[in-house]
Amino acid sequence: QRLYALIPAAGVGSRSGAQGPKQYQRVAGRRVIDHTVAAFLAVPAIAGVGVVVAPGDTQYHAADERIRVWHVGGETRAHSVFNGLLALSGAGARAQDWVLVHDAARCLIRPADIERLIDACRDEPVGGLLALPLPDTLKQATGQQAPPRVQATVERGDKWLAQTPQMFRWQVLYQALAARQASGFQGVTDESSAVEALGERPLLVVGSSRNFKVTYPEDFAMAQALLMHADA
Numbered sequence: 650q651r652l653y654a655l656i657p658a659a660g661v662g663s664r665s666g667a668q669g670p671k672q673y674q675r676v677a678g679r680r681v682i683d684h685t686v687a688a689f690l691a692v693p694a695i696a697g698v699g700v701v702v703a704p705g706d707t708q709y710h711a712a713d714e715r716i717r718v719w720h721v722g723g724e725t726r727a728h729s730v731f732n733g734l735l736a737l738s739g740a741g742a743r744a745q746d747w748v749l750v751h752d753a754a755r756c757l758i759r760p761a762d763i764e765r766l767i768d769a770c771r772d773e774p775v776g777g778l779l780a781l782p783l784p785d786t787l788k789q790a791t792g793q794q795a796p797p798r799v800q801a802t803v804e805r806g807d808k809w810l811a812q813t814p815q816m817f818r819w820q821v822l823y824q825a826l827a828a829r830q831a832s833g834f835q836g837v838t839d840e841s842s843a844v845e846a847l848g849e850r851p852l853l854v855v856g857s858s859r860n861f862k863v864t865y866p867e868d869f870a871m872a873q874a875l876l877m878h879a880d881a
């Protein structure tokens with residue numbers, strides 16, 4: 650089975666405070682999305698990289714023959730991923746091939762992290778994702794009152810923070826997202842949640858705290874600092 654990367658990059662970055670979408674901001678000498686795509690191109694097992702941008706977006710051009718750019722971004726991230734899956738299939742992906750969905754905004758991903766996920770999931774029937782065990786003590790708040798108060802401390806040993814890439818068989822992910830299309834992909838914030846709703850149990854593979862998603866204004870400086878130190 651072949652492995653493809655699918656990079657949703659059709660968001661507007663409303664929380665980032667930047668002028669224009671965050672994936673096109675420059676950090677450490679090149680754009681966020683260029684760092685992201687380069688990490689996947691550096692993994693020999695990846696057969697191709699599909700990038701989903703917004704219709705009418707003229708800011709991204711494939712700089713390598715293994716890259717395809719599709720102007721099929723949707724209303725939500727899940728919609729963009731679903732459209733990207735269809736485009737991947739049009740480009741030759743088969744039902745049992747693997748798709749690694751990765752946020753364009755996670756530009757700190759390293760080839761070694763991607764390879765660890767691939768090695769862990771290759772013999773899985775369905776797939777898995779990079780995730781991090783919770784680093785901090787977890788609190789349950791009381792109802793909706795303001796200011797919020799602690800109701801209880803939650804056992805955190807079995808709680809994980811989901812990252813990307815999330816690696817699934819093309820057909821499994823297609824089925825999972827197709828089932829959510831009618832409801833506008835409501836509540837689908839990652840691929841795994843849609844796959845879980847099919848009754849599957851994706852594998853959790855330990856990621857890295859470095860692989861955070863550039864979301865808020867201060868995240869650009871953090872990304873810049875980490876990108877300048879490859880071993881950080």
Ligand code: CTP
Nearest residue numbers: 657658659660661662663664724725729753754
């Ligand atoms: N994304 C997408 N299509 C959308 C929304 C998001 O392809 N309709 C992509 C983003 O470009 C990003 C990834 O999904 O690479 C993760 O989403 P997020 O961090 O939420 O990015 P934005 O939606 O752009 O940011 P914000 O939510 O702050 O507006």
Ligand code: MG
Nearest residue numbers: 660661662726
């Ligand atoms: Mg968003």
